[in-house]
Amino acid sequence: MSEVNKAKRPAADRREIRVLISSTFRDMQEEREELVKQIFPRLRRLCEMCGVTWGEVDLRWGVPDEAKAEGKVLPLCLQEIEHCRPYFIGILGERYGWVPEEIPESLFDTHPWLREHLHKSVTALEILHGVLRNPDMEKHAYFYFRDPAYAAAHPGFTEEAPALRAKLATLKDDIRHSGHPVAEPFATPKQLGEWVLRDLTAVIEELYPEKAPPNPLDRTAFDYEAYSASRRTVYISPQEYMDRLDGHAAGDTATQA
Secondary structure: OOHHHHHHOOHHHHOEEEEEEEEOOOOOHHHHHHHHHHHHHHHHHHHHHOOOEEEEEOOOOOOOOHHHHHHHHHHHHHHHHHHHOOOEEEEEOEOOOOOOOOOOHHHHHHOHHHHHHOOOOHHHHHHHHHHHOOHHHOOOEEEEEEOHHHHHOOOOOEOOOHHHHHHHHHHHHHHHOOOOOEEEEEOOHHHHHHHHHHHHHHHHHHHOOOOOOOOHHHHHHHHHHHHHHHHHOOOOOOHHHHHHHHHHHOOOHHHOO
């Protein structure tokens, strides 16, 4: 089956839930850790009971530097959003996030809408592409806004530039008026985790009643399909393989051994 046809299949038919997590960087590390280490394993076990493959995508996980994380993930994240549709989690506090000085020209070829949204943060671009510009995300995109008091108690968690604070306020208002579920304000990472667990558990139970799991043959096929799709999104080959291929193409017999 082609990738295009798979993407058009209803989510319930694929028996796969693959969620993208979008948030600002340095002020949300505790929240991402709570989700990745405490909440997602519980959702994965629930999915396994229902014969469903679970996966989460957080491209900033484990990257220590904000600018490097945001700058490197934008092209890949826009691509991953497509693979995770229709599931999206957006988390915002009191930071607008890193605003890239420029966007790679190649991205304008595949995402021409970016020209209309220059000087916006990577997080805002993810939310625009992942949810606000796509009406099909209804009932599958969830947003969580953190209590401003939490940020006030943590240095660096509050945006200092007035222009960025205004952009953040506009982004939050756009999300609130979009009709997508917004839960606010969460006071701690643990409370955020409880809310995410509640919301995604409801999604899983609605789409995949435990009383109707797939037969073993279908379950195996779903597992292989999900695993294959997760490995086809990006591939970075060791340089030595690239050198051997280049040598082979150039007719260098020394590299063909």
